[in-house]
Amino acid sequence: MIMFKNHLKIAWRNLKRNPLFSLINILGLSTGMASAFLIYFWVTDEIMVDKFHVNEPNLYQVLMKSEENGIIRILDGTQGPLAEALEKDLPEVEHALTVMDGGKLGMSISFKNEENMFKTAGLFASKTFFDAFTFPLIHGTASQVLSDKDAVVISENFAIKLFGSVENAMNRQMEYNMFGNEHSAKVTGVFKNVPNNSTLQFNFVATRKKLLEDIWTNGQVWTNTGPDTYVLLKPNVDIATFNLKIERFIDKYDEYNTFSLFTRKFSDAYLKGNYENGVQSGGRITYVKLFSFVALLVLLIACINFMNLSTARVSRRFKEIGIKKTLGSTKRILVVQFLAESIFITFLSLALSLVLVILLIPVFNFITGKELGMDLIFQHMSILLLGTLVTGFISGSYPAFYLSGFSPLATLKGKFQGKGTELFARKGLVVFQFMASLVLIISVLIISDQINFALTKPMGYQKENLVHFDLEGKAYENAPVLFDEIEKIDGVESVGGISESLIREDGGSSTYGIDWPGKAENLEIDFVLRRVDENLIQTMNIEMVAGDVFTPELGSPESYLVLNEEAVGLMGLKDPVGKKIQLWGEDKTILGVMKNFHTASVMQPISPVVFRYAPNLDLAMVRIRPGTAAKTIESLEQIYTSFNPGFNFSFGFQDQSVNAQYLTEQRILSLSKYFAFLAIFISCLGLFGLAAFNTELRIKEIGIRKVLGSSSLGILRLLSSDFIKLIVLSIALAIPIAWYAMSDWLLQFAYRITISWWAFAVSGILAITIAMITISFQAIKAANANPVKSLRTE
Template sequence: MFGNYFKTAWRNLVRNKAFSAINILGLALGITCSLLIILWVQDERSVDGFHTNGKQLYQVYERNYYDGKIDASYPTQGLLAEELKRVVPEVQYASSLDYAAQAGSSNTFEAANKINKMQGSFAGEDFFKMFSYHLLQGKAETALNAPNVIAISRRMAEQFFGSVTNAVGKTIRFDNKEDLQVTAVFENVPANSSVQFDFLRSWIDYVKQNDWVHNWGNTSPSTFVQLRVDANPAKVGEQIKDFIYKYQQKDNTFRMELALQPYAEKYLHSTFKNGYVDGGRIEYVRLFIIVAIFILLIACINFMNLATAQSARRAKEVGLRKVIGAARFSLIKQFIGEAMMLTFFSMIIAFTLTVLLLPAFNSLTGKQLSLPFTEPAFWFSLIGLLLVTGFIAGSYPALFLSSLKPIRVLKGSLKFSGGATFFRQAMVVLQFSLSVIFIAGMIIIYKQMDYIQTKNIGYDRENLVYIPIEGDLVKNYELLKDEATKMPGVVSVSKMRNSPTVIEHHTGSITWPGKDPNLTISFADGVVGYDFIKTMKLQLMDGRDFSKDFGADSIAFILNETAASRMGFQHAVGQTVTWGNHPGKVIGVIKDFHFNSMHQAIDPLIVRLDENWNWGTILVRTEAGKTKETLSGLEKICKELNPKFPFTFQFSDQEYTKLYNSEQVVSKLSDYFAFLAIFISCLGLFGLATFTAAQRTKEIGVRKVLGASVPNIVSLLSANFLKPVAISMLIAFPIAWYAMNQWLQGFAYKVSIDWWVFALAGLVTVCIALITVSYQSIKAALRNPVKSLRTE
């Protein structure tokens, strides 16, 4: 019986080559898209899932109540981890973690006459007990429990010492100022770890080098805890809520709370709303899952439409089978089986396409995805995808064909009911509704990304170079500045803590005459050198920049517009502001500029002068068109002044673009998905147009004999297909508006959703649909009517 079903299915597939090809290609593209997204989603969900103690691991975050609002963030106090472990019995292990260099930078190492840069962090002694980063040499208990020690990766060990076994016990020089002993070597950190590092230094050294950690009002590192197996996380969360006030007095204007977040959830849920975890990368995971379902659904709808449209060709077969005793259930099995066979062929093509497209997909998403052939779960997913797709695609055609009445079919009086015609039209509407949503979304995402890239962010990010302050550049900064400014191509040089792209430091210790004692405002705070405004090309609204001509500038401040406004100053220049215990005059007000991503509103900013600040970024403004020659000259100067460190730099515009990596990926993928959705939809429309033209051959011939022109016939055939496309736009526009409006809410600065976006999306869709249908319509209209009327 099954052999007979297979032969029938195969003959039907071969007999209708065009329809079979359209169905197989449509399903193959839909399945390919689904496979790629499944791999991406699995990879996203696997991040940080390899830790053995994952269920007991938590990250501590801080919730702040001030200025009438609630904020939350991950930076915590420098001594918090040690104190939580000491005071809270349910905490088995605890560790702090903070970068060894400023975010985005790296440290310089020297050993065995080799110099290279590596990225890493400081970590507590419990780190390797808590997290499953496999130690190849050394022990978790002793890897980070002493000063001046370091644990390094396999990559770093092989690079500096030749092998893993040779590294332990050896000495390596850190930033040309400390000698550290290698106590452990760990396996290279896997790609599915949210924390990436090539080395870890002892937290003992971090505390020794940073006096500020003893002030419980200062925050910077992340804090992780591992609770005991029998601990109640909710109870522990209540215990630590007011933990900070064991070490400092309460302030009615600024209240701090600690809270716990499961570490395994942090990667996908890392944004806050009103002080609580709310969204993050999980939103993109959900988005891509919906996209995969939609595109696969569009492909399945193609199958349903074409299969039911062709039912007239299968009607007599169904009638004969029923007359000789075939039950309806056996017919359903047969047609579902045919759908499964087509889906199987599509799956083979999709599998091949996935293998071919995976390198490009990895490049686009920044992943290292591969097909997990050895994992049973992958094959179960494939089988599940095959069965679900085949069943969905074949269900309605099977039910429809098996319901045909044999007497009517064999008499040749088969006519499509209103319900069947309506179903096909509804499916076309659904297909194109999804396509229009994709196109409108693509346009809006493009608008937002273009807005981000072209908006005046308050400073000129073109021709601005960042050089990290490290090694001998700390003491030789003045000399470097003097030499660099003499070079042709250099406009100006300055310095600042962190970089203009990310100013993370904040303080609430700012007071001024007339300040409400019950109000605490969080100010972003910057530390800069002379010529900062000139080098950044900031717009000075009032006053002046820091200058060597004024000795009192060492205790003066510059504010941004938002800071001056929040302080209530109409004329801020000349006003006295106190930062901590240090009063000073405001000498300038600068126009607001973006020093974080556009997801965040611009904070009040206060800037002070410190030419002797011993870390951060040197800013070099170059002349347009002379950057390459300037960099060559800067490299020569840096090698002379800082010979133990490789010359490194970043471009400001590239660093700015990195803030929107996720959005860039979504933007590019939305382009491809929109194209794929409309292409698959048009495949189905093309197939239906072909079938309709064939069914109406005699009618077209009669109309031509009676005098109908080619444009009349083309418009007649096209109108039936453009009606559902027009209806789809009415359905899609409000859905697209709502979905994209929700996405834009994640940006503090965003584009408006204009009416023309939907007009353009609709016009593109209609044009593509018209081109698709017109080919078959014109072909049918141009056919010789004599041949058409001879056809029986």
């Protein structure tokens, strides 16, 4: 204990004796540690998504494989009867359940209780939903709340909104509107609000029976897909064997089936939900791994600063080491001393890093879309302390073993071995620091370029000045009348209707049920399918390449279809306009062909799209005159609320909906920018410290050179040339690494940029400029100093 106290005293004295270097060490380490802690909290939150369910180890989602044009697609939408059949036929299944997200059908769901009315998201699920998933009930029994067809279970918040309190909600009647039809329901239970780390987000759960018997009757047949199917397997079921068993399960119920089944752990969907040609190919887990690596990299850069500055100042401690060794100190004791000093500084940095974390958490939450709280610091304090201890050991290990290895005689004489090795190692660490920082900077520039490309790439229709809003109640029942009134608004150019948004990453409503003469026997194409009115194509400014659009003059527009170029190409049709094809066995005529347009982000290729006519739809699209948005939307709201009393007017802009598809990438870009800045900042701190020390060592040399006539520019060149060479080497090493990493990242986009030389040039120039500014501060100060002071005998 006495020795330990002595080590701390010496560490404290060294801190006070060298305030500049101490400040650089503490500031660099605390910044690196704060970055690592924030990323650790983010990674922990990402990994824990959907892990809170009690049955998580045995809870799986059933997925389907479909081969289309030689490519294997993975579909999460399954057949409505599948869950019941799996539970009935397979003894390994404890529960199988159907879950249908209302939004997946393009449903517009508004609940009302007398004067209160709210539109919200919800699910239709099998009666065992609350047995399989852990969403705790405040009122009601898990096995009973969904027994009755007209039962509905609502969230705590939703109960308060509709009925004033949770207690008032129980056994109350309520109505909801779907597809323009009114349905009644009885509240049989109230569940706690769904946590943020759940991928299932909903405010009500209605019954599967209600969905399939009264609302979406087509969901009862094996040839239609849509709902998600989940299975809770019994303990100790071998999942590989189970997957083989269910692979061709549907064949038993559908002789024309082309789908094969397999399962994926429910909690894996969030992080590992991407598939490429039927093989799992990453997902958000890629970003979790990436930023875990980046956090460690930034922390390592901070540790390198400590190592560099500690070894650089080694000459100041030679006599101390020599005297201690002469008086009997062993190498082990000296190693312990230097490690203790390092850990002491690291724990001082921990205190500052926690202050930084507390200050930065609100900003970090805004960037990442998380809701991380201060309680995380206390929950993970043991991990933070362990991380600090490891950081201190890593930071101090090289200096400790390096400093303790000198001969006592050599150190007392001022002579020592290993100077060349020390210098080489220090230069190597500087190169590594700037190389890592440059890789991050280059990556930021390329990611930014790709996101800008995605946001500005033409969609195939005019997304600007296009407003959309849901049609409910009378607006759904009498959409043509409402549209006539809207077209009279001065700022409105046109208005059209569509069954659901075109902007759906999962494609939204789709069908395999299109046949045509000459179709190959095993050819399966999943067509994106939308119902539209006669004005939708013109309103969205979708270009026609052949034929015509829907018009009232057609007589029976329901008998016609409009396809895009991709659909026609996949079908192999020549001169398609006027040709007969079949939709679900009904004869249809191809009326026109649209130019290709995007129905998802540029990560996805163009989809084959089919439009069919319908007069009453769920979503209105309004094109407004540029520069009139505020006034026109105000008029839209007045007409909508007067036409449809009791329903709220909620609208959105199409360009914002398109941009929202890249929210994850935009957040990744924002995080990358911050970490690139921190990496270069910490690297420059170390460079500043080394430059200061180098200047200090050569102060007499500089004085002599000035007396002999050397200019300030010459002194600047002398002190900076070695460092600039190291930065240039860093650039040379960073370019191929960044190019390889970014080329791999860009592969996830179906439409992507070509990596340009300017990203590397800009990063290199930026690195050299920052390094020159950092070095020049000390060099100019030394060059302008009075040489008399530096040459004066101590």
